[in-house]
Amino acid sequence: MTFLENYVFYVGAFGLVLIGLFTILVKRNLIKAIVGLAILDTGVNLFLISVGYLARGTAPIYTRAEQGAQPMVDPVPQALVLTAIVIGVAVLALALALAIRLYRHYGTLDLRKITEQRW
Amino acid sequence: MVNPVLLIVVPLGFAFLIPILSLLSKKIAKYIPPIPLCFNIVVSLLLLPRALENPVVVSIGGWQPGFSINLVAGPVGILLSAIVAFVGLLVSIYAVDYIREGATDRYHMLFLLLLTGATGVVLTGDIFNLFVFFEILCISSYALVAYAGDKAGIESAVKYLIQGAVGSSLLLIGIGLLYGLFGTLNMADIAKALQSPTSLPVFVPMALIISGLGVEAAMFPLNGWLPDAHSSAPSPVSAILSGIAIEVGLYAIARVVFTIFGLSIDSTSNFLMFLAVLGILTLLVGEMCALGQNNIKRMLAYSSIGQMGLILFALAMASSYAVAGGLFQLVSHTLAKALLFLTVGYMTYRTHSLDISALAGIGKRMPITSLAFTIGAFSLIGLPPFAGFPSKLLIVRAALATKECLFFVLIGGALLGTVIEAAYFFRVVQVLYFKDGNTNIARKQVPAVALIPIVIFVILIVGIGIYPKFITGLLNSAAAELLNRVDYIRNVLG
């Protein structure tokens, strides 16, 4: 099972992405759709981390010079993920805030009923 | 020596200054946005001569290019950042009077953030940084769409948010794949390493990035959010969204396609052809949807889709004429559409209705505003002597110069779109001037503060229409920069 060993993170990441997308597509409830967004985000973040992951690598921190040429994971994706998480959180917070307002207006969170803006 | 970083830092700083200052006084918030935007215009103009010679490349943190985040202020970047600042300035002046209700300090803060994001997108040379600025732009626009807090606004914002979030996830995946392939995020670096854009491993990230950016740039099947968001937002926000946000998205697509993936007319890939077809499809769908609209702002929103399609088509032709024409169209659309939304803002404010038929007879009650609307509409249709004419002329000319049947057919579609566009805009003009309507509307002009930006837009539209040389020089070098990948790489990497 070398394939799974090598690519397990990718499979997991894309699995999460697909689950997220599926949730957004299929679920009528806005909150569930937002949860789908969160899952999608997580999947993407996991994917980014996997890009830079090195099996058995250490943290990319040069604190002790004697550690020498030990394999390290790529630090850049981690930085990216940090940013992405922050952004994701902002989006989620905004989405949930909007959901509350939307519920006040419509009395429902069913996305298929909230179609006043169309055509 | 002016640094392009200032273009981003100063508005960002002022944006966060607003909530603090508004602790002192509620009224002060609305006067703050013009300050950094004025500053940005000045800086852009100061940078312009240098940028025209050679793009100004700044690395943040003093790292070597390729390892650090860098800003590339070439002619395109400066042109667009100047436009962003300029349109932003005019809209912020307009908003001084227009935005009265709700938490005005937050509005102004979000507004500045949005413009910061837009400026960042056009200046950055790092693809992840592009994503970050895009998110700044998007999140603030979600919030701004919902600003009024009414039913339509909230609904549109939610839908916009969901689609936008999906889009940016796709963009991020694409960026991740690119990083995985090339180990770098610097656009020039990636471009240098990337050889064949058609090989499958490269195509997948390209497809992801284009789909992701396409959501923001209102490409045809990806633009479900646009008519809702643009029509439900407060008018100044609509003006910015239609005038700046989607253009920035389109710029990002062009930058990615031309610079990173190196597609050009003489490359073996005919993906550009696909984009051209998609552009015309977008154009036709937008114009056709706009034709039957009764809601004026929704009509304008669909018209924006159409215009985006035209610009996309022009950019996808990838000849220097075509790209110059596309950028010209971008400029003229920005001016005209911003003008239209600003005028419509006060018209609908007076009539308390977004229905086109409710605007009947407003030409008599608000003559200057109506005149401005008419000029904006004529410019969008592409009638001389307004700014839309030379830009459309350049695009048609470029399409005919390709001497390819496909482009002849496509430009035929574009011209058909123009006819439809003429049909609905002329109908509105008739309603404004030649229909007797509601006499209850107060015979009241737009307040002077709001009139200033409107008049400036009108002057610019007429001025550029009569004397296009005013900006064609800049546009030509911008087009050259956008198309010349080798020079871009050399300039950035030294």
Add this chain to the structure above:
Amino acid sequence: MVGRILQFVLYPLVALAIGVFFLGLARKITARIQWRYGPPLVQPVIDMIRFFYQKSVSHGPVFAVGLIMSLAGSIVVVLFLPFGSICPLSGSGGLLVVLYVMLLAPMGIALSGGQGANPNISIGISRKLILALGYEVPFLLVLLTVMTHYNTISIVQVVEAQRDIGWSIASLPLFLSGVSYLLILPAMLGFRPFDVSTAPQEISSGPLVEYGGKYLLMATIEHALLLFIDIALFVNLFLGGAGNPITFFVKMLIVFVLVLFIHAAFPRLRIEQAIRYLWKWPTALALAGLIIVTIGRS
């Protein structure tokens, strides 16, 4: 020079005399065919003299101006038509001008009648114009056939050409046209079965109803000249004109009597029937002639 001026003066008078003679002849022959005795041949002359001295009723200046215009138009047309060897205005535009000057007569009557403000007049004029549209279709086709065949727009040249090659009506394509012309001639002259516009029993003579005295005189002269013009045109175009006025007159007389037989024998058609007829056989013949001529030319 004097001869030329004499031509100008005398020719219309001769034409008028012939026309008036035809008017009398028409009444006489019709009467005889219908087993009546009929008025004397000079009756029209007597009438005209009486009209001249009779008081009349007017409806304003247009009422008179229209008639004058109409009469003047007819006289000018006469000047354009070769009569034997006499043709005072041969070099001023040819058949095309004739075609257009011929318009003055109906237009003038219509103008004057319009001012008469009598429904009978309006109905009559409307019928007259419709009928004109009806016979103009074959008529124009016929004229075009002739002009195309001889490649000229001058009547004099048409007549001269026939002197060399024989009568037009004897050659194949123009035979069709000639027959077509004959078929529409009653309509052009306003004779039965095409007298819808003046139908006395229906609309009290239509355009003429308000005319009395000198107005009626002028209308009569106009009609007399019309008889001359249409028949003279036929003789010129199809029967080779003539070297001298006498032959010309004889030819005209024969054609006229032919028309009179039709006039006396047929009842009046309704206007739609008339149009339908005119647009059927005469048009088909004329069209056939024109097509043959055009093909022959190219």
Add this chain to the structure above:
Amino acid sequence: MNPQLILLIAFGGAFLTYIFGKISSKLRDGAAVAISLALVAIFACLYGRRLQESFYWGFLGLNLSFRLDAVSWFFAIAIVSLGALSIIFSLRYMRDRERTDFYYSMMLMVNAAMLGIVLSSDLISFYIFWEMMSWCTFLLISYNQHRALDAGMKYIIMSIIGSVAMLAGILSLYVSFDTLLIPQIASSLATASPGYVLFVLVIFGIAFGIKNAIMPLHTWLPDSYAEAPSPFTAVLSGMLTRMGVYGFLLITYVVGGMIGGTGLGSNVLKFNYVLAWLGALTIVVPTFIAMLQNDAKQLLAWHGIGQGGYMVLGIGFGVATANSLALAGGIFHTLNYAICIVLLFMSVAAVQYRTGGVRDLNSLGGLVARMPVAFVGALLGISGLIGLPLTNGFVSKWMMYKALILEGHPFLAFAALIGTWGTILSVYKFLHNMYLGQLPEKYKHLEKSPFSMQLPIAVLSSAVVLFGILPGIPLRVINKICTWLGFSSLDVTIWGFTSETGTLNTMNLLAAIVVVSAVVWVLFHRAAKSVVVAQDDNYAAGAYVPKDKYHYTAGFYEPLFTMLRPYLRDVVDEFYTALAGSVRKSCGAVRRIYTGDVGSYVTYIILFLASLILVQLRWRPW
């Protein structure tokens, strides 16, 4: 006086008029009249001058330039004169209307734009002025509100379609030859492939055909003419529509730069034959449709289409057979028609002004007694339209007929001649129902038309007669146009033509008619006197007749109509209307893409991405 300055005056005048209007309406009227008369004076002084002026505007690297030669002078003087007369006519007509500032400045603007069209020497400035003319016209047509709105929409949509075609054509020329100067394009096209020349002809033919309302492209015209404010209708019908004729001349010049030398390509000839036939079709059908109309302006509008057919026939045929007589006839007819139709519309407008906007032919009558000047204008106008001898229309029609017959195209000639009969029937109805017959009771005390209306009518009436008697005056200029186009020169005399195949001498004709009329008049005068009686005395014989009832107008040609009506539908218009309806419907269908359900939008995004990747995986097209 260079062309830029003239245009500056023209456009500046338009703006000034608007500004003056805000100050005082008297000032505005004065300014409008002064500017339009000044333009007339300028062009009168420029007679026979040739100017060529290039000035750089920096318009996308294109040279914009102006020129003045025979053809532009000919059209320019017609534009400014008719424009000035319309402005003078408007003074009273528009006095108590709304938005007169707008009206006057737009009138001047339209005139200025038309001047720009005829003065421009390169296609891009031509196009710019063309478009400006289009949208100014749109605004003016819509001015009357209500039904005018639809008319305006119809106009602008067709106009935009035409100009879009033209834009494509112009830019295609630019891409091919890298110049837009008309003379240079003309010389470059001489070496172009015949197929390309045909493409240029067709695409410009569509643009100019729409403006000139050639048969399948005519549908905008009747409504626009009928609904526009009448003085503007005069301009619209007189010159603006005829910019199409100017366009055809221009395109003839452009593709026919080689007429003198190598001869025209066969495609050019074929195209012009087709054009001539379309012209013939345009003559016949609309003039017959005109008979059906009961609205004075609609009736004249259909004649506008029909008479346009004569011009197209003359020009197309003239080019196809290299016959300068037909060509000159077509051009001359443009001028003649313009004079006549402006006269007719003014006469209708005068009646409208006095009767409070009535233009229904069934409710007027007998106005000759109340408005003699308008009647004379109408009479001369219709005479010119018909082409009665001694009016200007006669000469131009004669020229075309002669050319058609002698070149062996009797069928085209037949179409033109039968069109004349259609014209006679319909314009007589127009004249009769409006001016002749019984004066309705309510118009018994109508006032005469005011002087500012009588003046233009008088001027134009005399022009009708003057050009009919002395056609040589305009024909000299037209002759120059023909030689500019590379055609052989005509043997023009002041009173007509001399040639072997048929001479035209209007002097003989004039002498004959005048002398004969005098004789008849003397005879008439010598006869017993007549008494003027009320119109109804004779008919009613003293009995009571309801006075308004017995004016025979409604269904004037009823028997003919019942026969022809099924054939005289405007099928093209119906087709376009259906087309527009289905376009609107399909647009409505396309809108359904935006379902409002965010799920479907996300589906679009996913599907787009998935199909991109799958297509590339499967077929690798990119």
